[in-house]
Amino acid sequence: MPELPEVEASRRGIEPYLVGNKIEYSIVRNSKLRWPVAPEILYITNQSVISVKRRAKYLLIQLQHGWIIIHLGMSGSIRILTKEQLAEKHDHIDLIFSNGITLRYTDPRRFGAWLWTDDLNNCSVLSHLGPEPLSIDFNANYLYQRAKNKKIAIKPCLMDNKIVVGVGNIYANESLFASKIMPTRAAYSLTKKEISNLVINIKQVLQCSIERGGTTLKDFFQSDGEPGYFAQQLFIYGKKGKPCLHCGQLIQSIKIGQRSTFFCHNCQK
Numbered sequence: 001m002p003e004l005p006e007v008e009a010s011r012r013g014i015e016p017y018l019v020g021n022k023i024e025y026s027i028v029r030n031s032k033l034r035w036p037v038a039p040e041i042l043y044i045t046n047q048s049v050i051s052v053k054r055r056a057k058y059l060l061i062q063l064q065h066g067w068i069i070i071h072l073g074m075s076g077s078i079r080i081l082t083k084e085q086l087a088e089k090h091d092h093i094d095l096i097f098s099n100g101i102t103l104r105y106t107d108p109r110r111f112g113a114w115l116w117t118d119d120l121n122n123c124s125v126l127s128h129l130g131p132e133p134l135s136i137d138f139n140a141n142y143l144y145q146r147a148k149n150k151k152i153a154i155k156p157c158l159m160d161n162k163i164v165v166g167v168g169n170i171y172a173n174e175s176l177f178a179s180k181i182m183p184t185r186a187a188y189s190l191t192k193k194e195i196s197n198l199v200i201n202i203k204q205v206l207q208c209s210i211e212r213g214g215t216t217l218k219d220f221f222q223s224d225g226e227p228g229y230f231a232q233q234l235f236i237y238g239k240k241g242k243p244c245l246h247c248g249q250l251i252q253s254i255k256i257g258q259r260s261t262f263f264c265h266n267c268q269k
């Protein structure tokens with residue numbers, strides 16, 4: 001599933017091709033995504049792209065008269081085509097640009113979304129979201145205040161979009177391991193120092209992953225293959241039964257809120 005680093009890498013990949021260029025029209029081959037593709041996108045004509053931004057895992061394409069909001073869902077991907085390329089089964093949407101490029105959206109499972117808003121500040125899918133993890137609004141003091149009365153485990157707390165966006169299961173596991181904190185610890189039990197360390201590690205794990213994505217950006221204008229997603233350097237996620245890279249003890253796994261959770265009993269307290 002595309003996580004925040006992949007979405008940010010996608011944003012950086014498409015931005016230079018889109019900004020300042022004009023969408024001539026769209027081709028929507030299948031409008032049945034998670035929600036129906038917004039009518040404004042079906043009938044888009046001659047609109048210039050002003051900016052390409054990201055909020056949580058949503059890509060935001062700013063046009064003269066509104067915003068296209070894209071969510072990649074479970075299996076969505078976007079890529080830039082520089083020459084005509086026949087659409088295949090799962091290529092649901094094309095945006096055709098006046099400079100000869102096409103932005104193509106592919107999504108085998110169709111859990112993604114293409115929505116529209118005239119006003120980003122009053123957009124229902126974005127209005128409940130917590131701060132961006134890489135912004136200064138997400139800091140030790142903020143997380144401490146949000147966690148200090150919560151009896152739930154710290155891991156689902158980090159994965160709650162109302163608290164902070166974009167910390168998916170992989171990144172929650174990895175940053176808790178880097179912080180030597182057991183994922184099952186009640187959120188309120190974390191000390192200020194632990195929270196401070198955790199915030200630093202969340203930012204570092206995400207930043208590192210975004211930078212890795214940068215090395216695969218050439219894929220955004222290849223016409224075949226899976227674009228943009230990259231192998232993570234993982235220390236704990238998916239490593240059940242393997243020795244911990246720090247201490248050699250075997251990594252264990254449990255479910256918290258149905259999500260796979262990995263930890264080293266020796267390193268994490």
Ligand SMILES: [Zn+2]
Pocket residue numbers: 244245246247248249264265266267268
């Ligand atoms: Zn260990």
